[in-house]
Amino acid sequence: xxxxxxxxxxxxxxxxxxxRDLIKETGDTGLSMRAIAARAxxxxxxxxxxxxxxxxxxIALLEDVREFHERFSQLHRVGxxxxxxxxxxxxxxxxxxxxxxxxxxxTEALRFDSKELRGELQTPQRxxxxxxxxxxxxxxxxxxxxxxxxxxxxxxxxVYVAAMLAWVLGGIEVHELEAHVGYGYAITLRGAATxxxxxxxxxxxxxxxxxxxxxxxxxxxx
Numbered sequence: 001x002x003x004x005x006x007x008x009x010x011x012x013x014x015x016x017x018x019x020r021d022l023i024k025e026t027g028d029t030g031l032s033m034r035a036i037a038a039r040a041x042x043x044x045x046x047x048x049x050x051x052x053x054x055x056x057x058x059i060a061l062l063e064d065v066r067e068f069h070e071r072f073s074q075l076h077r078v079g080x081x082x083x084x085x086x087x088x089x090x091x092x093x094x095x096x097x098x099x100x101x102x103x104x105x106x107t108e109a110l111r112f113d114s115k116e117l118r119g120e121l122q123t124p125q126r127x128x129x130x131x132x133x134x135x136x137x138x139x140x141x142x143x144x145x146x147x148x149x150x151x152x153x154x155x156x157x158x159v160y161v162a163a164m165l166a167w168v169l170g171g172i173e174v175h176e177l178e179a180h181v182g183y184g185y186a187i188t189l190r191g192a193a194t195x196x197x198x199x200x201x202x203x204x205x206x207x208x209x210x211x212x213x214x215x216x217x218x219x220x221x222x
Contacts, residue, residue, distance in 0.1 A: 008050070012060075014040040015047050019057050024101055029058055029108040058108050063126055068094075080137035081189060081197055085182060085204065087133060092178050095167075099174040106164045127153070142197035143189075152192055159184030176215045183208035 018039035022031050033054055037044045051057050068090060075086055095102045134149045143152075163180045166172045172180055186205035193201050 011040070011042055011046055012050050014042065015050065015057065016060050020061055020101075023061075023104060027100065027104060029054075029104055055108075058105055062102075062105050062109060069129075079142070079200075080133070080140040081142050081193070081200065084133050084137065084185065084189070087130075088181055088185060089178060092181065095177060096174050103168060103174075107168050110161075110165055110168055130156070137189075137197070141194055143192050144194055147192040152188070155188050156185055159188060173215075176212070179208045179211040179215065183212060 015036060019031065019036050022035060022039055023029055031054065033047050034044055036054075036057065037047050040047075047054075047057065051060065071090055072087060075083075075090075078086065130153055131149055134143070134153060137143050138145070138147065138149065160181055163172070163177055163184065166180065167174060167177055183205055186201050186208060190198055190201040190205065
């Protein structure tokens with residue numbers, strides 16, 4: 001990075017951190033750009049110049065998963081499709097650690113058209129990470145050669161956003177998210193998988209299915 005780009009990145013980090021702190025303190029995303037700028041120690045125009053809107057800052061907060069890549073890189077190396085589910089597990093662990101904060105963010109994000117939301121969530125960094133995981137699976141022969149990665153990634157994103165909507169609306173609890181997302185991912189990837197990988201994905205979806213059934217039974221008994 002040049003000195004100018006580094007300074008810009010630092011201002012972005014300060015604005016994201018300021019918005020995170022304010023939302024955690026207030027439990028509300030209805031923050032003014034003035035309050036965010038004041039907490040970040042930047043001019044009022046800076047958040048607009050760097051993000052464009054308050055909504056863009058909310059989306060950035062959803063993408064600002066602390067230590068995600070470091071934690072993922074330290075995991076025991078497994079098969080290509082297994083790594084996809086490792087990434088899902090880590091990303092959902094952040095929600096479980098601070099559910100009220102992330103529910104507030106997703107509630108705000110889902111006020112808007114879901115198609116537009118999926119487009120905004122697909123930042124270059126996020127797209128590159130998940131594209132690389134799927135491409136690794138394809139290169140390893142776990143996915144059919146004819147399967148294009150971009151539409152497959154969009155299908156997986158739709159599963160994830162739908163699970164977030166169910167959580168925000170109270171249809172499922174935060175501890176149920178991994179079973180729901182994992183089940184949807186397993187079914188989606190099963191349709192794109194080759195023989196041996198498809199068998200492993202079938203076992204995964206059965207495991208997630210049984211976990212969902214346990215959650216329902218537990219809720220019914222409560």
